[in-house]
Amino acid sequence: MIAFDLSADAARRALSPAGVEYDPEEARERYAMAVWCQLIEPGDSVAGRVIGARGPIAGLEAVVAGADLRELSPKEAGEGRKRWLPRLSAGAVADSLATAAARGVRLVTRADPEWPTQLDDLGAHAPLCLWVRGDASALSRLHASVAIVGARAASHYGDHVARDLAAELAAGGIAVVSGGAYGIDGAAHRAALLAGGLTVALLAGGADRAYPAGHTQLIDDIARRGLVVSEVACGSAPTKWRFLQRNRLIAALSAATVVVEAGWRSGSLNTAGHAATLSRPLGAVPGQITSATSAGTHRLIREYGAQCITSADDVRELLGMDDRTDAATAPRGTYTGDPTRVKDAMSTRVWRDAGEIARRAGMASDVVEGILGLLRLDGAVESGAEGWRLAKIGG
Template identity: 45%
Template sequence: MRMVAGRRVDVQRSLEAWRARLETADPARDLAAGESMGARLIVPGDIEWPTQLDDLGYARPYGLWLWGDADLRFSCLKSVSIVGSRAATAYGTHVAAEFGASLGDMGWTVVSGGAYGIDGAVHRSALGGESPTIVVLACATDIDYPLGHHDLFRLVRENGLLVSECPPGVRPTRLRFLIRNRLIAALSRGTIVVEAALRSGALNTVGHAVSLRRPVGAVPGPVTSGTSAGCHQLIRQGKAVCVTTPEEVVDLVGTIGDDLAPRRRGPVLPRDALSQVMRQVLDAVPGRGGAGPASIAVEAGVDLSTALTCLGGLAAAGYVERAGQGWRLRPGTLQ
């Protein structure tokens, strides 16, 4: 037994397992099969190899199979991973689609796992953007899994990349899904979780992002929704930043000072253009009946001369009008 990365590993058993695999391995056959279908193999040191994968240390892949027209290294220079629940709600699917489309139009490559739910919504919407989308698979690039995404993967091959550690013909397993999650986290500048239950594969991807010290964002959902409970827990624990728009995503994972999200404000009302004194006087004018200038001045906390001046200006702007008993708000004027 040896300790590797904080866990016990039976080295002898591992060597026996790998020795059994080597007996059936045929690299020349794999390369020929990949070439025949249009896939290519890249390894560390190749021009297309994304150097950020080196952050994985001992867990860095020995090579990656790529199928698609995009350049992996170039595409990942400005990339963000978006992950979430397979059993996505209509709300989660809507948010994922909005994020994928907007980020693509903003020049950001979207990375995800190609699964049903959030992954699929992100990839589909990103295909219509300016940047490619990258699908990181838990099987070979020639295996359509899930099968229902056959057409989606075909479009990704034409407008993005399918990425896998597995040579042609390898089927997915539960362990391979967990292993590939480290690649989703490492290929991008940060990871965003749209929807995730408390037990979710998306949270496994977040764990890798945190260990790599990459930014993590989470989209809040209804507090009654179990598919958002994982997102809420991440925010509460301080492991993720709350994000609600594509601009906030870019603010989180982008370059400091260059990719700031605009400050969000409520609707701008006409009265926002009034001076502070004018607003004070307007607030002192009753909506019914009427009040004299002296009463309005006292209520507003200004002198009579100022009140009269402001009332004249407010009347000209259509906020107030003279009434039999003094001044009142014009019908339809918001307080």
């Protein structure tokens, strides 16, 4: 039997850096959750069954004491203890809680009113708790939300589409959820912040530090104006497994998932798979048929029934929102986006090629070509042998 102090006094001492007074039983339960976060990897359904059957305190006591875990097979119980007990350290738990307090990271559990109940759809694979940097009350405002994910090595086209979608949706009150990575994730977060909307970054490592390091300022901005969330304790490093498991949280926390750009084996397809498993609406943005960075989105549309997304209105439809915000009544500061710049560089009378339109708009030509394709799908522009022009209202 391993000695480990789960008393109310031990719990209160460990939780004291947060500066919050908990009653004895609540302190023990929070402390037990923090301990479990040190013991297990994200998505450990075996631990989830123990905690679901006994609660975090009794489950931890049974594991530490070597008691019979009747909810598990002997093999599961034995292998579980071999995974968990080598990580058991009161000092490591105290350090993570102290780091959380120093960095303004709050431990949110199912006992808290802010807990996002949509995560419970993950069943035994649901997170035990969340480490949240920012205004935790915003977790309750994610029922109208969309995950915008995609390639880290995004093209100009993918970057543009992610920014345009995120900005318009965020300005209209729809939260933008993503993973804080380079490429599509970063573009979506920045555009949502620029539009004055809510954005949430789910990290594979601890919420106390940015990953990638090059996004330190972005993650800090998100924490100030939105939420930075992780299911692993502060001080935890991101690993390949944690990235994959993080993707299930992105899909579960959001009301719908849109993949903007993804290669054939992109990790974004993993997020899309979780969304499909959870029966969450799934959308994908089409790209050029010759583009390797859009091979994954085309695959989602062709093989997995993802809805074709060409505008923010398509995303609203994916979310079941039929009412579309009129530009005249849009909130002040609404992001107009690059399509406006492109249309401003065009005429209803004069045909112009994409290079000329790009020069007039002050934009990269490949970005403009992608925008023109989307505008043509919307009927806003028309193309011909001489180039492009604005569509005439009324035909």
